[in-house]
Amino acid sequence: MDKFGVRVHASFNQGPLIRRCTPVMSASPITNQFHTSAGLADEEDTTAKDAGSVMGKAYKALAxxxxxxKLGSYRSMFPHEDQPNVNTSNVAEIYSDLLRSIKPGAHSEPxxxxxxxxxxxxxxxxxxSYLLDLLTAKYQSEMRQIISTICSLCMKDLEDLSDxxxxxTRTHTVPASSKQVVAITWALIFAAKMATRSAQQLVIDAGVLDVILRVYIRYPTLGVTTAHDSECKAELFDSCQYLLRILVASTPxxxxHPxxxxWTDCNAQPPAYGEEPSTNPIGFRAAWRRAPRACAKERLMIIFRGSLWGSDFDSASxxxxxxxxxxxxRAENYDAETVALATLAILKRIISSSDHTQSLINILIQGSQEDVxxxxxxxxxxxxxxxxHKIQKDETLVSGQQRGNIETHSHGSVPFIPTEPTxxxxxxESFFHKVHGLDSALFAVVTFAAECATGxxxxxxxxxxxxxxxxxxLSAFVCDDYQPDSLLEPFRKVVSKGSRRKTRDSSVIPAISLTSINAExxxxxxxxxxxxxxxNWQGDGFAQRVNQCAALVYSLFPSEGTGEQYAVTRALFSRIVART
Structure with a gap:
């Protein structure tokens, strides 16, 4: 391990992290509005400035x-004591070179x-102390940029490691004691120290709240296998809580901020937004609508990939x-891909962990009708x-169609070049392949719906x-002798035109009407x-379908509390699951 790694890990042997950086609260309140997207904006600006021709980058690297x-010669001097036995002006010159070197777009990546x-x-x-003194002597815009750059780059290193x-390795967790985790921990503590020097608004404007949100997104993926892992993970949490406490004290x-x-565990005083009814368990999660889109998407992808469903995943998480x-x-608040991926994640979870979806059932029971x-x-x-999708795949195999070839008279067969799938x-495609012909998947979905309806x-x-x-x-009895075409046809069209992205938007598929369901x-x-x-089903396959579907039908249409407007639907489905 290089000196950086050794120094970082050795620092944890000096005692509890937060006790070593007791805050000094500012007496003057700061009332300026914070900038919620400052951190992400800084990264975008950096990317824009770094983007250039190959020749331009090569010239910058040579220059x-x-x-x-010169910077390489400084490495042996760090970390130094707060009162080094060297000329103070030399220390200032060294830090000036270092801070100038991290200015976005000014120098090459190395x-x-x-x-x-x-x-x-x-x-x-x-x-x-020396670094803080030098920063406070700079213009506020420079201070803000430096804090933003340090925190954002440390956070990006952790995200890059995780990805x-x-x-x-298909590993969903990152060791909590990795040097990237330690670095972002101390970067946030450094920002907190700056905030205690009456620079709370400056730190807020540097985008540290967005950085804490990004920590929250990655926090459940930090793996704990040793006592040191546990200590490092706890100290990252403490650093976030410590910084929030300082900023909230001066700037309510x-x-x-979302x-x-x-992250209610980290925030000891969660706000009570009047627009979000406390009776709705999904209420506070509406804060994602105010978060940067990239953060909401990243949270979804971590859930979707299964990073959160490990053995150490607690019930609250x-x-x-x-x-x-x-x-x-919510299609009105998120893009079509986010909505579709969230729905797919829910369905995958229902099928893969049917014994562990009671939390989801409780959330839907307590939620609004619109959520359900x-x-x-x-x-x-x-x-x-x-x-x-399965029906069309089967039809393609039977008919022997060679999709991807267009017959022509002059040049024979021209290969069709499909667009890269999103x-x-x-x-x-992966999900459909896994559930095709899988009775356990069907029964899991039907059982989940029945248990929800019961409550x-x-x-x-x-x-x-x-x-x-x-x-x-109806889907449980699809076979060669029965295909509910009026329900499946819209989706068959989506599948058949799958090579053209503009036809894949499921939002254009009309809602399933009760009239069509009754007809089928x-x-x-x-x-x-x-x-x-x-x-059409071997052994007790047919009886199993009837039993599973009967539970759903009787949950949807109990003897009492069923409106007369559904009398026809109830009669038809009761006949379907009737045991003869």
């Missing part, structure tokens, strides 16, 4: 060779990285994850799409009926009692 050598490594080595030692492990408007609503998935299905309608509408549509398309009041059950949940019963149920209510039809 930076003397500076890089120079920026080397300067950051030296600065972080010092910051992680906890001895930062790299995910790609290369900090409560308006992280204060989302599980509930938060389910609430976020329900929140992300939205979630189940998405589940039903996605499930029907998977069936349409993330959503890849995930759907609902009559109004919410009606919402489930109206959004198409009875179609799940009328046909099935006759077929289902014919022995020839029942022989």
């Amino acid at each position: 930076d060779i003397p500076l890089r050598r 120079v920026v990285r080397l300067a950051m490594k030296i600065l972080i080595t010092q910051i992680c030692s906890g001895r930062t 790299s492990l995910e790609r290369k 408007a900090v409560f308006d 992280v204060c609503s989302l 599980e509930i938060e994850a389910y609430r976020d998935l329900v929140e992300f299905t 309608r939205r979630v189940f509408s998405g589940i039903v549509q996605l499930w029907l799409e998977s069936i349409a 993330l959503l398309e890849q995930e759907k 609902m009041d009559s109004g919410t059950r009606q919402a489930m009926v109206e959004c198409g949940v009875p179609a799940l019963v 149920a009328s046909t099935l209510s006759v077929l289902v009692h014919k022995p020839k039809f029942q022989r």
